[in-house]
Amino acid sequence: MSEQSGGIVTMIAGAGLVVVMVLAVLILFSIISWAIIAWKFGFVRKSMKESQDFLDSFFDQPNADRLFAASENYRNGSLPRVFRAGYIEYSTGRDRAVSGVKERITLAIKREVNAESKRLTHMVPFLATVGNTAPFIGLFGTVWGIMSSFQNIGLMQSASLAAVAPGISEALVATATGLVAAIPAVMGYNYLTHQIGQIERDMEDFAPDFVDSLLNQ
């Protein structure tokens, strides 16, 4: 009766050391996953919004210098950052009157696109890792818990339901926690990779336009 009323706390308190450690690892994974999801969600959303606003300005204003001044307002957007990198390279070449300006601008833009992709995807693979491994870690805890529970049954020399059930239910908490950690991680990973992929495609698409706009000054 006390086990019924105690619920999940009693179950965890009655679990073995390995199961408790597994639970701790899974909760830590879950905390980090949630933090990454929340952080990246805001990050990606801001980047997309500022990129969209910058593109509106880009089509409205053909002047690169004014565009550069406008891009200072969109410091978190990926497209403004790429444009700024190209503009800085263009203005350096213009001042020194060096040859091969187009190649240099293209290279600078490509480098910035790569850097931006890296910045966007930073820590996102951890979500995939949690999504893939957390259920298995939970399963490991369950298997271990059931193993020790069967050992206890053997020591008690009793196969009654009262002897078997608590150990198994304690062990199953680990699988449940693994799923609780994995499900948001997988959902967050899918959402973020989709959004980041969209931003990367935008950067790839607009990179030549940026080069042309700078060269046509």
Next chain:
Amino acid sequence: MQGRNELKQELRRFYTWLWLAAAAHVALIAAVVALQLLYVRMHPPMKIVNVSLVQMPGLPGPAGGPKSVEAPPAAEMPPEKAEAPAVTKVSEPPPQPVKKIPEPVAVKKIPEKIPLKAPEPTPKKESAADEQKRLQAALDQLRKKTAAQQSPANTATGPTNLSSTLANLQKKVASQGAGTAYSGSGSGAGGGRYGSGGSAFDPYKAKIAGIIQGNWTFSKQMVRSTTGMEVYVSLLIMPDGTVSQIRYDKQSPSEYLNSSVRSALKKSTPFPALPREYGTKGVWVGFVFTPEGIGR
């Protein structure tokens, strides 16, 4: 420099989110625990506490296991009894059947019992001739005591009633033997739970047996075979008549029989208050439910 500052700022944001996520987890776990406790408070657990399907923890030794209930121990007992204390044993069986039969509810069940009990006496008759003598003696006593209660209609169908009563009596003797083996060295306020085990007839136990019998709705036609159809139940009856613990020491393969027993017990509780002689700790009472009826 600008890039480093941006990176630091981003990391700071990440750590903020990390703390927030940790706080959210703590809040979530606390909410789950609180909800569970609230649920338990709103839906208090049932009075029935332990259901042991395999063991009978209250009864120590080999007599505690359900296996000792099987027929062989009962069959082994009569030769031992027959040697020396035959006379004393003969006097023991009659009081129980005699006092059980007159109960108002048991009368309802008698027509049901007749067809099923008919095949059972044959193996018993083969076992010993002494048993026949004992049965005859018991039957005489039974006749004397039940003569007053029998109606003229019953006396008219004398031979059939006589044979059925004989079968009934044989069944009781057999069940008493099994009961003695099952109760074994049972300890506690109530002594052995199943069977009177040679103790005096207990009117209180007979009374609650009658109550349960009255509330027990079971049709043996619903059961395919009667082999192994026994449900052993121990009840811990408190002085005020409430049942604080119900143990199903052995369940039958038929879920119908098991559930009928469960509902009968549910309907029957609380029982009348315990007589003072039982003390204040309560008493364990055991019942054996078979398709033929309730045995103690």
